[in-house]
Amino acid sequence: MNANETKYSAIDASCRVPLLALFGGAALWLIVGLGLAFLASLTFHMPEKFAGCPYFSYGRIEPAANDAIVYGFALPAALGVVLWIFARLGETELALPIVPIAAANIWNIGVLVGIVGILIGNSTGFAWLEFPRPASVLIFIAYLLIAISAFATFGARRERALQPAHWFLLAGLFWFPWIYSTANLFLVAWPVRGVTQAVIDWWFSNNLLFVCFGLLGLGTAFYLLSKISARPVQATNYALFAFWTFILFAPWCGMPQTAPIPAWLPAASGVASGLMVVPVIALCVVYLKTVYGAKVECKGGPYCHAKFATAAFILSALMLLCWGCPVFGKVVDLTWFGPSQVYMQLFGFFAIVVCAGIYESLAGVMGLELPFPVFVRFQHWAFMIGLALLVVPLAWCGVHQGFKMQDATIPFSDITQGTLMSLRVSSMGWLFLLLGSLMLAANIFVMTIKWHLGVVICVKDAITAPLETQEVKS
């Protein structure tokens, strides 16, 4: 091995146990979340299925599924990838590795307490913030611990120059604690009065799902696209411009056009949604210049994942733009269009780019080959098919729902009946995503078991090895 490879293998090895801890929990919660989401979607075809069981009523398993996917899978997996990227970009070993390991365990306990809390009826009632207070506190503490390790690694970097990935990831790391603490303090701990609660909940949801995940995902995508093609991110001036315009405009989106709130709030969101065209165009320029010209064969590996995810982010941003603009927004608000945009962002963009980071990091970090390399491509296809079956029917039926709702002569029950076929197709989408998540978990867990076995064999060999003896002449 040359000096470069030795340096990077030491860096990767320092990330081993923290990443295993974070990725393992994330893969498990993704399966749980997608399973619950599939069960929730069954309610529309078989309403009597859980008629006798309060724990599986739609209003409980749907938020439980959403929160398991966001807090159980998306955030911890992304944080693991961020730790690895900071270590590699800074050409330094991961700082304070024991801290993320402890944090991952605290995080998993928090998510478990949260999911069980929602299923037994202790949900807070706020979208994307349904975890009861004890769970939120555990997750917040765990997040701060991981952020400490991330910032320590960043501070200790040998390569001092900042890459575009650094800007996005640092901003994303900073974003979450502020929005999460604000939302929990103003909505759960000391609730504000009346519709102010709804406004803060919408602000939090947009800043978590679109802005924070956008920053963490784009940073990861820029890192992967440049690392795998061994070519830096192109058009860095456009990337800087995209960064600034994104963090200035995107946090102002998210207020629905028809909400019973002072008119200046949805008006501000409408303007911000329109202005989002600017960072979207800048990102397109960076993306096209970075990808076209890179001589990388796309074989269903992490490079393909990262390319697809960035394109999906641009689509998700355009969908949010449509939802947020005053004329079209008034039609599609309160329909399935909103959830379809969220699923595009979560699965089309964020889950796929985080999985790309997991696959790119895992083999190097573990020092082992992936147990099922073919699953990488199969998971990519499962996720793409699942995404298409989930997002396209829901977006289509949301637009139809919206236009039909404008006509009061169409009975509401007819409108609901008209959505059922799209919901049936979306259930198939959940199944494909679940299949993909099982493949991800297979790779992570088999690799973990192999590594544990390797450690056990090493220890056993060391214990049972004959003692060195030296003859002492008297």
Add this chain to the structure above:
Amino acid sequence: MKSGFSVFLAAFIGLGLSWCGFVLGPVLQLGAGKQTMVLNSSEVYPNQRPGDATLGLQVYRAYGCAACHTTQVGQDGMICDVVLAGKNSAAVSNLVASLKLTGLTIDDAGLVSSKIAAAGGKMETHIIPVGADIARGWGMRHSVAEDFLWDNPVQLGSVRIGPDLANVGLRYDAAWEYQHLLDPKSQTPNSAMPPYKFLFESAAGGSGKLVPSEDAKNLVAYLLSLRVNVPLHDAPYSTVAPKK
């Protein structure tokens, strides 16, 4: 950007601005919300929900009813009708014959009213909110911030998988609500709503009948308290039905 500190500063500015706009601003504007006066009346609005309805809101939250139902009525605008009141002179009747009196904007209604008043006539202006939700019978006016003053947590909902419930207390009675929770399809044949059989328990005495549990009673009390049929300055409408 050259240093971590400059990235931190950029993120602080971006998030700080939106925090000021969408958190601090609404807290200052709406956070100290108080009751308001009912239009043309000395009554205050809203009154606190009765005790069992307040408990019912917690049942609504615990079962995640807001995942399928919204409690917010929308409105596209309003039209005004000017209607003569009481006895009027022949001159006023002649004037009125030459004026458009129905389907006016609020400014035009003001002009017409002042012309009739100048001619010595008496009239009333009826305000009629228009919009798909209103036409569907889901409410008399759009929902405003005051309607949710006492609710904690506010459960506006985000998707209309089921109908809007802002005025469900005006549409159905307790018996209908209990039957609907037990078996939605018995009242709405095409309903996609699952039955909530676990909200009911067997009656004491082994008669085999199902009676509502404490949760069901509180939930129905909350649903019956959902009524937004009071005109306000922010959301006026005429309580007198205009003549057709």
